[in-house]
Amino acid sequence: MKDHGNSPPRHLTFRVTHRDDPVSEVTEQDTIKAAERYPHVVIRGPVFGFAEQRPEDGESWRLLSDVGDGFAQHSRDGLNSHLWFKAKEETAPGDPLRERLLAAVALLEREPVDEVAVGDTRYRVVRGDEFARTGPDGIEGPRPTDPDDPSRDLGDRARRNAPSRTRGFVIDHANPTGIMESIQRMELLSLHYEAPRIPRDVREDSRRALISHPGVVLLPAAFTFAERKTKSWEPMAALQGSPHEARATLYNYLAEFLPKLEQGVSAADAATYARAAEVYRAGPPRDELRVLGRRFRVIRVERLVRIGPDGPEPPRPSDQDPYGPMQLHPPLAEVEERERAKKAAEEG
Numbered sequence: 001m002k003d004h005g006n007s008p009p010r011h012l013t014f015r016v017t018h019r020d021d022p023v024s025e026v027t028e029q030d031t032i033k034a035a036e037r038y039p040h041v042v043i044r045g046p047v048f049g050f051a052e053q054r055p056e057d058g059e060s061w062r063l064l065s066d067v068g069d070g071f072a073q074h075s076r077d078g079l080n081s082h083l084w085f086k087a088k089e090e091t092a093p094g095d096p097l098r099e100r101l102l103a104a105v106a107l108l109e110r111e112p113v114d115e116v117a118v119g120d121t122r123y124r125v126v127r128g129d130e131f132a133r134t135g136p137d138g139i140e141g142p143r144p145t146d147p148d149d150p151s152r153d154l155g156d157r158a159r160r161n162a163p164s165r166t167r168g169f170v171i172d173h174a175n176p177t178g179i180m181e182s183i184q185r186m187e188l189l190s191l192h193y194e195a196p197r198i199p200r201d202v203r204e205d206s207r208r209a210l211i212s213h214p215g216v217v218l219l220p221a222a223f224t225f226a227e228r229k230t231k232s233w234e235p236m237a238a239l240q241g242s243p244h245e246a247r248a249t250l251y252n253y254l255a256e257f258l259p260k261l262e263q264g265v266s267a268a269d270a271a272t273y274a275r276a277a278e279v280y281r282a283g284p285p286r287d288e289l290r291v292l293g294r295r296f297r298v299i300r301v302e303r304l305v306r307i308g309p310d311g312p313e314p315p316r317p318s319d320q321d322p323y324g325p326m327q328l329h330p331p332l333a334e335v336e337e338r339e340r341a342k343k344a345a346e347e348g
Contacts, residue, residue: 010059010174011215011307014186017176023145024178030145031180038133038140043193044235046319047130047303048075050082051171051312053122060172061311066164067128067219067303068239071322072315073112075125080108083118084329093333102332109327114314126171126312127319128219128303129191132233139226139233140300141287142243146221149244150285154251162242165220173215173307185216188304205316215307221300225250228295239301246298247285251277254291 019025049067053060064082069075083101091098097119104116104123114125133140142148149162177185192206222239223246237253240246255277259270269292276291287298306313329335 009309010172011213011309011311013174014182015174015176016179016182018179027145028178028180030143031178031184034133034140034143035180035184037137038135040134041131041188041191042134042139043191044130044132044301045070046316047128048072048125048315048319049128049166050075050079050123050125053124053311055120057170059311060170060175061124061126063126063166063169063171063219064123066166066222066239066241067126067305068166068222072114072125072127072319073321073323073325076108076112076114076325077328079116079123079125080105080325080328083108083116083123084332088332088335093336098332105329109325112321112325124312125314126305127315128305130301130303131191132299132301138228139297141298142223142246142300146223146243146300148242152244152248154244154248154281155255162245164241166222166241169219171217171305171307171312173217177218181218185218185304188216188218189214191216191304199318201318202316205318209306209313209316213306213308213313217305217307217312219303219305221302223298223300225253225296226299228297233297233299235299235301236296243287243298243300244285247280247287250289250296250298251281254280254289254296 047067048069048071049063049065051061051063051065054062065075065078069078084105087098087101087105091101100118104118107113107116116123147162147165190210192210193203222241223243224235224237224239225246226233226235228234237246237249240249254273256274258273259265265273272292276289280286280289289296
């Protein structure tokens with residue numbers, strides 16, 4: 001690595017801060033205990049999202065999605081929709097900004113590009129690595145200091161989920177972080193894919209990323225539930241923003257979806273799963289459940305984004321996509337004409 005003297009670049013700068021408020025102190029202690037109890041890191045695989053860099057944010061990037069997509073094309077599609085709705089809702093016909101937004105949408109419909117610019121704003125599909133911490137008793141569950149709402153009814157679908165802590169998160173390697181988070185970031189600087197079972201091109205891209213994007217930023221923790229298999233824990237659902245939402249997902253899976261998604265589940269077993277789900281719902285909040293010889297646990301999932309001189313890492317050549325770009329929305333002029341006609345008919 002180059003010697004940058006007394007002025008290291010922003011993507012290599014660590015700023016450690018010590019906060020004296022009680023919440024920060026408890027969080028630091030919680031992190032220390034978690035590191036002792038779950039000392040190992042297991043990489044699950046890549047996740048994708050999209051972000052913007054606005055002039056007022058300087059070198060920072062602001063996440064516009066939850067960074068939970070399994071494929072880069074899913075995030076390209078998400079960016080496509082974001083720009084299309086931005087043109088529809090924030091601009092008027094004839095506005096030059098609308099034309100630039102729709103030109104970016106058209107490009108995303110034709111080509112698997114990972115970055116577009118609209119005026120002074122850059123938009124990028126960003127890549128992260130999803131990982132979890134493990135110890136002698138298995139995979140890490142939620143920590144006491146993780147934001148949660150355990151008093152909510154697991155079966156209450158009317159209440160809206162908690163706001164995303166990832167959407168709007170500012171990616172800036174030089175932002176001050178607590179002592180333990182800074183230590184963890186430094187420990188993760190060399191994290192890459194090494195297992196022989198992983199394809200060679202994936203391992204090689206992972207090693208190259210250590211050089212091209214040597215910095216590391218941790219995103220807010222997310223949660224899901226996993227099932228204990230013979231040799232590992234297998235995550236069973238999409239990431240959620242809080243432990244409560246992951247518990248609710250586990251409840252709904254056992255109460256309703258398991259018999260539909262898993263083959264060979266008898267009516268008697270389905271009833272047993274449903275009863276276990278109701279007991280889980282009625283009891284005090286807990287992060288583990290056993291039923292019919294199966295073991296489920298709500299788990300804590302972490303994500304890191306690698307940072308280089310030009311910001312967060314985009315998708316790698318070895319990242320796979322299930323399909324290519326396509327048109328997701330009809331021409332905006334046609335949509336607005338239909339809406340005008342419908343409104344005129346309703347008023348007439």
